[in-house]
Amino acid sequence: MTTIIDGRKIATEIRESLKEEVKTLTSKKGLVPGLAVIIIGEDPASQVYVNMKRKACEQIGLKSFYYPLPASTSKEELLKIISELNQNKEVNGILAQLPLPKHLDENIIINQIDPLKDVDCFHPANIGKIMLGDEDGFYPCTPYGCQELISRTVPDLKGKHLVVVGRSNIVGKPMINMMIQKNKRANCIVTACHTAAKDISYYTKQADILIVAAGRPKTITKEMVKKGVVIIDVGVNRITDPKNASKTKLVGDVDFEEVAPLSSAITPVPGGVGPMTITMLLKNTIKAFKIQHGINL
């Protein structure tokens, strides 16, 4: 029997418990945790994401501060806004939706946002803390969501062979670093494999847990996994619907139809990792609030 890991359901459960936590924190401190969301320009996909994030904040009782800026925003204007948000005590987390317009360098954001408010985990110091296993930083939202799904699916992770396909800075690399740490939500033997491999199936076939963040549909087919594997599919690819050429559909990096029957558990796309990402952003914002107010984590 294959378990389809229901990211929507798990995300909803976590958001319910975060809502309770926000209530408790608010009544204890008389303050509401807040997230500032900056969006520059009119990219439609970015607007969809930003609206989802703002709505998610409202749903669990977080304040959201909205900064829609014109595409013509200068570096100086952006730096000034971020500086003000760094100072603003009502704002506990700051995120700037990527991508930025071409004239703005992402490093502006990375280096300007106060690491204590860096809920997207872009600052090198927060990245460094992942590697060091220092729990005082943040985890990037997507790998954090994957870890949550994994630890709910495989309660005893010690010594499991976890294989990560893909080495991006936002998914693959943090994932590896999170999963080798000596703690209950990790402690795996981790293999990081990527395009330089002659044959990635040599590695993927060994996986007890397989995380795929390659950015290409059908990166993983049925010959490439062992029976009983747990699969976390991070891919989001829009393809022509094979059943109707006039439509498109979303698929992951795994050939779900043929691989799912071999797996013991697998995330679908959509409805797997996706809903977890914003949920972990909410969790990071609450964590930022607690750190800034000296509340035990």
Added chain:
Amino acid sequence: MTTIIDGRKIATEIRESLKEEVKTLTSKKGLVPGLAVIIIGEDPASQVYVNMKRKACEQIGLKSFYYPLPASTSKEELLKIISELNQNKEVNGILAQLPLPKHLDENIIINQIDPLKDVDCFHPANIGKIMLGDEDGFYPCTPYGCQELISRTVPDLKGKHLVVVGRSNIVGKPMINMMIQKNKRANCIVTACHTAAKDISYYTKQADILIVAAGRPKTITKEMVKKGVVIIDVGVNRITDPKNASKTKLVGDVDFEEVAPLSSAITPVPGGVGPMTITMLLKNTIKAFKIQHGINL
């Protein structure tokens, strides 16, 4: 035929070329790169290491600034000295020899030393840069030395399976992050294995390149490797000399006598990784000088 990787010889070659580089930089800038070395207390091993580092600086023409502090040094005094060194333009790199006396927290050093002068790579922001593949930071000296030995021994690393035994913050974790990057000195498929594995030989037997930083003699025996493997032994263990019980000797983590014949190349202990560590500290100090003076790396 097994190549014994001669760390002493390679270190000497690198130091010769660093000496030339220091000459060039000095004549171009009229300034000599400088390293400040802080030692607190009288730990004999620490004194040996510090003297080796100071001597190595002199040999290649770097200035070394020596701060031997009493074991009773307070946190405030230490912070003040580090702040002064952060400001001092003659000092390009700062290192504080570990371990510190018990009343002093290592985090003082980690957080106080200017990341631009952090030639031991302790600051989380420099650690983060390793993961991100950002070449503007530093690499910790021991894994940096290992990478140098590996890239000289295996010129084409692309897609090689590199297995790291041990997940310490100073060797195993940075090593993994350095070796998965997409560059000529890395680009390996990397497996991070450690004490949580039921059977580490399952992983070590797959290694084209095996890095062992486990801190225990005979962690790797002949049954645990495949023929032709390249082995980098980071271990330094003092044991009773099996040939003379009244003496001690240094050994690595690999059972050298039985494993060496199976390998295509292997580092001895002593004389393998050891001599590289201080060499890479010198290299980091020169890099720090270049960064601080806006010279292309």
